[in-house]
Amino acid sequence: MRSILSLVTASFLTLALAAPALAQGAASAPVTPMTPDVIAHFDQVLPSADFIRREVMVPMRDGTKLYTVIVMKKGTKGGPILLSRTPYDAYGSTHRVASQRIVDILEAMDAEFAEDGYIRVYQDIRGMHRSEGTYIMNRPIAGPLNDTGIDESTDAYDTIDWLVKNVPESNGKVGVIGSSYLGFTTLMAEINPHPALKAAVPESPMVDGWMGDDWFHNGAFRVTSLSYATTQVVNKGDGGGEFALGKGDDYTRWLEAGSVGDFAAKLGIAQVPGVRKWLENPAYTRFWSEQAVDKWLAARPLTVPTMLEVGQWDQEDSYGAPAVYRALEPKDKANDMVSLVIGPWRHSGANHGGSSLGALDFTGDTAREWRVKYLKPFFDHWLKDAPDPHTPPVLTYATGINQWQESPRWPMGTNTPLYLGADGSAGFARPAAAGHDDYVSDPAHPVPFIPRPIDMDDGAQWKPWLVHDQRFVSGRPDVAEWQTAALDKPVHIMGAPEVDLYAATTGTDSDWVVKLIDVYPNDVPESADQGGRPSMAGYELPIGIEIFRGRYAKSFAQPAALKPGQVVHYHWALPNVNHVFLPGHKLKVQVQSTLFPLYDRNPQTFVPNIMFAKPADYRKATQSVWFGGDKASAVVLPVVAE
Structure with a gap:
């Protein structure tokens, strides 16, 4: 006869083993030590979550289905849709943190929208991650370069059409937003747009990968x-x-x-x-040239209200947003359909924290300030019928004095040459006598773009490199410098400074790098903070850095060898800025012929395809930068009268 204790123990074990099966229903098999432990799915979203999340495969006109995630607060009714089409994983964009709060799982820039009844949608573009189809990087618009009839504009149209018909919580109005590649897909949505597309915000968009965005400059x-x-x-x-x-x-x-x-x-x-x-x-x-998005947009009517955004120190896509602004602004007769925003940010910095960049501190979180005071009211007006916020035609942040400024157009300044002169001097008076300064550029010892050692995969190096103190190259024999006296009054520029460079080389090809720099007083009161950030005393802050490949002096499409010793007039633009050079500061211009390894080395010997230059092609060359007379090299500043 078994003891009462044995019976109780046996009964307990039976109930314990059966409990999972009972919890799953009578049809479930009892769990055993050999029950497989892999499950097909685990839903992280609990009944207590404050949001609804749906994953759907949206069909395109050619039958391809695109993975799409739809997220909204519980109880949403009549909400506008905010769409982003991405190659960077829609699933990850909606799983930032494992949480039951919508503001945690989405991107930081989504917080204000998610809390205010917006329906947030992320979609993998075709061929990427969970979407079907074939991926083509920056897929050209249907036309001469693309005979399929399918592009990112048609995919955006089909996606919007499906969303407004299949998301019952929406009000039928859609906005698109995104940065970098997502800025490109945002612009594409504006080409032959769906009627439900009411507003667009392309941020740091990839527009022309050869002229000045990701691939070439x-x-x-x-x-x-x-x-x-x-x-x-x-x-x-x-x-x-x-x-x-x-x-x-x-x-x-x-x-x-x-x-x-x-x-x-x-x-x-x-x-x-x-x-x-x-x-x-x-x-x-x-x-x-036929892939340039600004050219596609210039050839079509302006029908979608558009707010273009770019960072003043965007290290990847500084060219695109201003180029699209130039293409669209002539169509905006009432000056109320297209706006341009330039903030004190790195690439995509508008969507993150904006209180500092590198050694620079700003007044508050400038990125969040823009999102709350300008971005969301813009979308609210067009997607929720909110009162007109009177979005400024141009909104820029004046670095140097750290304040937002609204203006009716861009650029605002008057072209004012800052001339290079003798003995390393620079000034606003044109030198009467002509001359030149020389340096030897050696491809075997190129000028680094940031201090070594360089790790271009390190975000701490890459993201703020455009504001790095340029004293690290001062004194190199292959970097020429010109500097003004200390300013006795501020110099305020609003626009893209332009390079007028008269230069010659003893080689048959050459690169030219020009930097416009704000030199802080050496006794400036700022000092290193407790976080270990550098002092601004004597800091040489780059306001704009850009490169030009000499073989394209006459034609971007047909490169040609340079004639040794012949002075060539080069003209190109630095990035768009709003900056104030303060009294006591100096303006400096640096010229060099390498910016390595960010840009490939020019062998300084002309070869038909520079990508396949051979070791023997890389040769030293003497570079001559001319000034004064009829060869007056200058950086033309868009100066605003104070």
Whole structure:
């Protein structure tokens, strides 16, 4: 006869083993030590969550289905839809944190919208992550370069059409927003737009990858493009395309590699389609010029209210937003359909914290201030019938004095040349006598774009590099400098400074890099804070840095050799800025011929395709920068009268 204790113990074990089955219903099999532990799905969203989240596959006109995530607060009715179309994983964009609060799971920039009844939608573009179809980087618009009839504009149209018909909580109005590649897809949604698309905010959009966005700047190739191409195309962007090179100084790595073509061959990526597009098309032929989004938009009516945004120190896409503004503004007869925003930010910085950048401090969180005071009221007006916020035609942040300024147009300043002169001087008076300063550019010892060691995958180096103190290259024999006396009154510029450079080389090709710099007084009262940020005493703050590849002096589409010793007039623009050079500060201009390894080295010997230059092609050259007389090199500043 078993004891009472044994009976109780046996009964308890039976109930314990049966409990999971009972919890799942009588039909579930009892769990055993050999029950498989892998489950197909676990829903992190609990009944207590304050949001609803749906995953759907939205069909396009060709039958391809795109993975789409729809998120909204519980109880939403009559909410506008805010759409972002991304190559960077819609699932991840809606799973930032495992939480039951909508403001936690979404991007920081979504918070104010999510809490105010907006329906937030993220979608993987075709061929990426969970979407079907074939990925083509910056897929050209249907037309001469694309005979499929399918592009990002048609996909946006079909997506919006599906959303307004299948999201019962919406009011039938849609806005699009996104930065960088998402800025490109935002602009594409405005081409032949769906009637329900009522407003768009392209942030730091990729517009012209050759002229001045991600891939080239005035013909000089950005080597970071190579790693971007492989990470995008391997495994639908889900990982596995990173270069397995370990840690080390990218300066040394690229110097030892040789040309871009040599490095691509070494990595085994020379046949990757995205890489081949760059290697085989280094000039601005139809291949690139007919992909320029600003040209597509200029050829079409302006029907969607658009707020264009870019960071003043955008290290990736400084060109696109101002280029689109120039294309659209002539169509905006009442000056109320297109606006331009330039904030004191890095690339995509408007969507994150905006209280500082590198060594610079601003007054409060400038990014959140823009989102709350300008961005959301803009969308509220067009998507929720809120009162007109009277969005300023142009909103820019004046660095130097740290304040937002509204203006009726852009640029605002009057072109005022800052001339280079003798003995390293610079000033607003044109030098009467002509002369030149020389330096030797050696491709074997290129000028680094930031202090070494360089890791271009390190966000702490990459994101703020455009505000890095330029004293680290002062004194190099291959960097020429000109500087004003200390200012006795402020100099306020609003626009894109333009480079007028008269220069010659003993080589047959050359790059020219020009920097406009704000030199702080050496006794400035700012000192390093407790966070270890550098002192601003004597700081040399770059206001604009840009490069120009000499072979394109006469034609971007047809490169030509330079004639040794012949003075050539080069003209190009620095990024758009609103900046005040304060009294006591000085203006400095630096000129050099390498900015490495951000840009590939120019061999300084003309070769038909610079991507495949050979070691013997890389040669020293003496560079001559002319000033005064009829060869008066200058940086033309858009000066605003105070």
